[in-house]
Amino acid sequence: MVNYFKRSFAVFSLLGFLFIPLTFLEFDFQYQITKFIFYSPVAFIQNQFFPNAIKNIEFSSDTIGLNILLGLLLIISLLLVVGLQFFRLSTERIIPLFKLLSAYYVAIVFLKYGFDKIFKRQFYLPEPNILYSNFGSLTRDTLFWSTMGTSHIYSIVTGAIEVLAGALILFKRTRIAGFFLALIVSINILLINISFDISVKLFTSFLLMVVFFNLYAVLKTTYVFFIQHKAVQLPASVHNDIPVNKRVHAGLCAVIVGLVLTPAISTRNFNDDNTQRPLLHGAYQIEHFTVNNDSLNRNDFPYRRFFIHRNDYIIFQKEDETMVDYFFEINEGAKQMTITDYENNKISVTYNYNAKEGDLQLSFGNKAHWTIQSKALNWKALPALQDGMHYTIDEIK
Amino acid sequence: MKILICIAACLFSVAGYAQTKLIAFRSHSGSNANFRTAVEKDLFDIGNSNFGIVEREKVDSVIKESKNRIIVSRKFYGSAKGPQRDTLTNANASEFFAATNMQMLKEALHKKYHRAMLDNIQIIGFGNKFKQANSVPKK
Incomplete structure (x- = not known):
């Protein structure tokens, strides 16, 4: 059974x-x-x-x-x-075949996501709208993801650990060690996914089970060695694997590494934080708001700020700090944006951008003829994005 | 057996637990009320993230086939989209034909494909003045 x-x-x-x-x-x-x-x-x-x-x-x-x-x-x-x-x-060959293929599969996963962390593609720099959001208004998954995105060092170190696990798994001699490292990492990731409600729990569980199953045969041996302090040898079943021709294995490794590293190498971009953001990307403080040519008092502004997201969203922040997001398509030649909501309602907006002064004017083609004058905010200077590290608290001034 | 393993290896997919649809959606302050609408109608960029893989677009090559025809090839990483080829003519992309050097060409590319990475583009059919520049145009 x-x-x-x-x-x-x-x-x-x-x-x-x-x-x-x-x-x-x-x-x-x-x-x-x-x-x-x-x-x-x-x-x-x-x-x-x-x-x-x-x-x-x-x-x-x-x-x-x-x-x-x-x-x-x-x-x-x-x-x-x-x-x-x-x-x-x-x-008879089902389990050896599973062990062979699961080694490559788990290795690809860990290499892919390890390098994505190292190249800052997974935990990316938080967007301006997130940086200016009220902490309490963000969901746990967004908070976790954004916090991770503020530290390049942590992203590199955790990525390197995953790359190490993947690399160890690729080679037979170090496979068991690699799976043990993968087990610890997978348990941590599942714990994070559950604790912060990150929506990859099912797949992480699947991956954890695959890793655990690869280690099942050696768990008892590991217990005897570490807890009972007895000299033991790995069970014979560990070595009862399907042999792989060295050239085939080398070829597969080359393909895996190529698949994983191609996006970064082809673009020579090894830090997504430095990837150029689209035109107008950033955070803007609204300074003047006119409706049908009538200037509103600051207290009557429907929005206090707006943000341009790298994936072509414009997000307006109300006075109560709630956010409203819209997708937009930009025509830089005509200096126009078409803003679309989730009901597919569209508004045409003409923009006037002075990059040097940080001035951005938006003129809406809606019935009320809104015109917004805004000033770019230096969102990169926010405390969350400062790289400094202090060895002692005495340095805090 | 070797052939089977090779075939099986080619069928491997890559999984991940990085950015999910929900996290990507919330990154632009999307509300819960709109999430289901976005997913069910496949709105905007909701399809670009799943199991953690985020789509990235790159301009691969710009080929001038004739005085009135330029082919721009783009690749999409981490996406189901295959390579895309756009045919540009003087009528729909005059700034490409007006470019006299690499900098102007890249500015035209950036205006048209503002989400795409423009590093290491293969330029074919243009003159010597269009030598590859390492930096993307500064805004």
């Missing part, structure tokens, strides 16, 4: 590697395959039992759709192993 569940979990993991749809470097065949095979059954189950689920099923992180998909993969794996045994087909 134990062997049955082990093999079923191995098959489940392999199916997860194949069908959890992720996009990477310009191809989406995995999503298309998953959609082709599983969209209908997942949609049926979702519509029957989860009427409040998000309607378009993309198997996105932490959606009901993804949960259903993994449930189906689990059932398929349980039935598949039973079927193989019923037809007296060998299941």
Whole structure:
């Protein structure tokens, strides 16, 4: 029975590697395959039992759709192993195949996200609208992500640890050590995801189980060595792996490293904090607000500030500090923006920007003919973004 | 067995636990009330983040095929989008044809593709004055 569940979990993991749809470097065949095979059954189950689920099923992180998909993969794996045994087909190689493929899979994950941390692409510099938000008005996941984004050193160190885990896993001699490091990292990440309500709990759990399963055979040995202080040897099953030709392995490693590092190397951008932001990006204090050519008193401004986000959003901050966001498309030649809300209502805005003085004027094409005169704020000078470190509190002045 | 492993390796996907749709949405102060609308209607850039992979756009090459035809190729990293090729003519992108050096060309690229990274672009079919510059145009 134990062997049955082990093999079923191995098959489940392999199916997860194949069908959890992720996009990477310009191809989406995995999503298309998953959609082709599983969209209908997942949609049926979702519509029957989860009427409040998000309607378009993309198997996105932490959606009901993804949960259903993994449930189906689990059932398929349980039935598949039973079927193989019923037809007296060998299941001996399932676990060695899982161990081999999961090593590459976990290595890719850790290398990819380790380097994303090192290059500051994961925990990016907080946007101006976040920096000027009231602390208490931010959700825990945003707070965590933004706080992490303020420290380049921490991002590099945590990224280096993940890169180390991935690199160790790639090579057979250091694989067990790599998995132990990956186990600690994965537990920490799952704890963070749960504690700060970050919406990747399901996938992190899946990854943690894969890592744990790779270490299952050596847990007892590890306990005997560290707790009972006895001389032991790793069990034979650890070495009972599918051999991989050295050239094939070297080729796979090269492909993995290439996949992971291509975006950074091709752009020679190794620190996303320094990536050029779009035109007008920043934070602006509203100084004059006119409605139908009548100037408003400062107390009557509907908004006190607005922000331009790097992903083409304009966010207005009200006097009570709540935020309202809109998407925009910019035509720099015509100095015009088209602002769109979530109901697809559009407004045309003409802008006049003096980069030297930091003056930005927005003239809205709405019925009330708003005109906003604003001044750029030096958001990069905010305390949250200062790099200084103090060895003693005596230095604080 | 080797072939199977190679095929299996090619099917590998990369997973991650970095930025999610929700975190990306909240990064521009999106409200909970609008999140479901954005996801269900695939609005704006909501599809650019999932399982932590954030889409990044890069201009790969600019090829002048003739006096009135320039092809701009763009790549998208961490996205399902394949490479995209735009055909520019004097009618829809005159500033590209008016550019007399690399700096002007990059300014025109930045205006048209303001979200794209412009480092290390392959320039083909332009004159010697269009030698690759290392820096992107300063605003």
